[in-house]
Structures are given as structure tokens and as C-alpha cells.
Amino acid sequence: MAKKFVVKKDTCIGCGVCAAVASAVFAIGSDGLAETVISEVPEDLVSQAEEAMASCPVQAIVEE
Numbered sequence: 814m815a816k817k818f819v820v821k822k823d824t825c826i827g828c829g830v831c832a833a834v835a836s837a838v839f840a841i842g843s844d845g846l847a848e849t850v851i852s853e854v855p856e857d858l859v860s861q862a863e864e865a866m867a868s869c870p871v872q873a874i875v876e877e
């Protein structure tokens with residue numbers, strides 16, 4: 814099942830880990846903070862996105 818992930822911009826410190834772990838899902842935006850590049854994460858990318866979420870040092874990624 815596709816899932817939705819959201820980056821809490823007020824928490825993100827722009828470390829880039831999520832974009833390195835799941836580049837198909839997260840990227841660093843022009844504001845220097847992470848954002849999702851796809852609104853609905855397809856099944857085959859969910860585990861990657863969840864790994865990125867777990868790797869975030871400040872827990873700025875939430876699954877909806």
C-alpha cells in the first residue's frame with residue numbers, strides 16, 4: 814500500500830541523511846531543508862522511506 818511521508822520543516826536540520834538513504838523519496842529543497850519529492854510513496858519504496866525516517870537524527874520525518 815502506498816504511504817505518505819511528511820518532513821516537519823520546523824524540526825529538520827538539513828543534514829541530508831534522508832536524501833542519501835532514500836533519494837527517490839526525499840531531497841534537500843532550496844530552503845536547505847528536506848522535503849518529499851513524491852506525495853504518495855509506492856509500496857516498493859516504502860521500506861527505503863521508513864529506513865530514512867529511522868535514520869533521521871531529529872525525528873523530523875513522520876508517516877501519515
Ligand code: SF4
Pocket residue numbers: 820824825826827828829830831832846847868869870871872873874
Ligand atoms: S534526515 Fe531528518 S534532519 Fe536530516 S535532512 Fe532529512 S529530515 Fe532533515
